[in-house]
Amino acid sequence: xxxxxxxxxxxxxxxxxxxxxxxxxxxxxxxxxxxxxxxxxxxxxxxxxxxxxxxxxxxxxxxxxxxxxxxxxxxxxxxxxxxxxxxxxxxxxxxxxxxxxxxxxxxxxxxxxxxxxxxxxxxxxxxxxxxxxxxxxxxxxxxxxxxxxxxxxxxxxxxxxxxxxxxxxxxxxxxxxxxxxxxxxxxxxxxxxxxxxxxxxxxxxxxxxxxxxxxxxxxxxxxxxxxxxxxxxxxxxxxxxxxxxxxxxxxxxxxxxxxxxx
Numbered sequence: 001x002x003x004x005x006x007x008x009x010x011x012x013x014x015x016x017x018x019x020x021x022x023x024x025x026x027x028x029x030x031x032x033x034x035x036x037x038x039x040x041x042x043x044x045x046x047x048x049x050x051x052x053x054x055x056x057x058x059x060x061x062x063x064x065x066x067x068x069x070x071x072x073x074x075x076x077x078x079x080x081x082x083x084x085x086x087x088x089x090x091x092x093x094x095x096x097x098x099x100x101x102x103x104x105x106x107x108x109x110x111x112x113x114x115x116x117x118x119x120x121x122x123x124x125x126x127x128x129x130x131x132x133x134x135x136x137x138x139x140x141x142x143x144x145x146x147x148x149x150x151x152x153x154x155x156x157x158x159x160x161x162x163x164x165x166x167x168x169x170x171x172x173x174x175x176x177x178x179x180x181x182x183x184x185x186x187x188x189x190x191x192x193x194x195x196x197x198x199x200x201x202x203x204x205x206x207x208x209x210x211x212x213x214x215x216x217x218x219x220x221x222x223x224x225x226x227x228x229x230x231x232x233x234x235x236x237x238x239x240x241x242x243x244x245x246x247x248x249x250x251x252x253x254x255x256x257x258x259x260x261x262x
Contacts, residue, residue: 031118032103044118054095056126056250064090064225066250077253079224083193086232088242092222092250093119093126100249104220113152119248120161123218127166127246134216134244136209137163137170138235140227141177141200158248159218168216174206175231192226200234211239222247 027039032049042050059068061077063085068077094100107115139155147153156172163170181195202210215235217228222245232243 031106031115032099043122049099052099054097054100056092056094060092061090061253064222064250065092065247066090066222066253067092067095068253069255072253072255078255079253083225083229085225085229086236086243087217087225087228087245089244090222090225090228091126091130091244091246092248093122093246094249096221096223096249096251104249108150108154108220111151113154113157116152116154116157117161119220120158120165123158123162123246123248124165132166132216132244133214134166134168135213136174137166137168137216137218138175138231139170139172140217140219140231141173141175143177143180145180155219158220162216162218162246171209173203174209175234176201176203192224193229196227196230198230200231202234202238207238210235212241215240215243217243217245219245219247220249222250224251 027041027044028036029044030037030041030046030049031044032053033046035046035048037044037046041047045053054067056065056067059070059072060066061068061080062075063080064077064087066077066079068074074081103115103119106112107119137159139153139159142153142155153172159170159172162168177199178201179199181199217231219228222228228245232245235243
């Protein structure tokens with residue numbers, strides 16, 4: 001019986017992760033500051049970092065889940081008031097600040113793929129209080145060349161960890177990114193939407209897997225929602241019943257001058 005090449009690669013990578021974990025346990029250092037911790041510490045975070053992270057446990061946008069300012073009197077963030085997003089609901093675990101940025105930078109650029117399971121642990125706990133019923137967990141697709149260079153897709157590793165904790169099947173390559181897009185850091189919200197338009201598609205036969213199904217998308221950070229919105233559009237056009245998403249971090253709500261008085 002032949003094993004598909006991609007499946008064999010995933011099996012080998014998983015075996016290497018287990019081997020590395022046995023040699024270099026990932027729960028002896030804080031995943032944020034790197035200080036030594038005891039294995040029993042929650043999320044592999046030291047007490048200081050556990051307090052310093054900007055947990056999204058206060059007011060949040062009813063649509064995308066982005067944390068809202070304490071004096072913000074609306075139930076939708078500025079982006080969700082201005083844009084008719086395709087996804088049904090989003091959730092985030094922390095607001096994107098200094099410590100959160102440091103964690104994600106280490107995860108994505110410093111060769112620490114094991115952090116995916118730690119962040120999935122946080123995500124699973126965040127979703128525990130929500131009435132989430134999903135048939136598939138899907139990661140936001142990554143450009144093949146970028147994934148090959150990095151060695152892993154950070155969203156896929158979080159999706160895999162979330163799948164294990166929630167008991168919902170996941171699929172890495174059901175949704176594909178079939179063209180390169182610009183780096184979005186310095187793009188306006190409208191330019192971001194244009195940048196990802198038509199960048200995603202389902203794999204051959206994927207329509208049969210998503211038709212009538214509830215999808216939970218996974219990504220590391222949410223800013224304007226352009227990428228997740230385009231992914232959601234593709235899935236809904238293919239017949240998905242609904243699309244929700246979970247991100248580890250979300251950017252802060254942007255305010256207009258008439259809202260913040262500036």
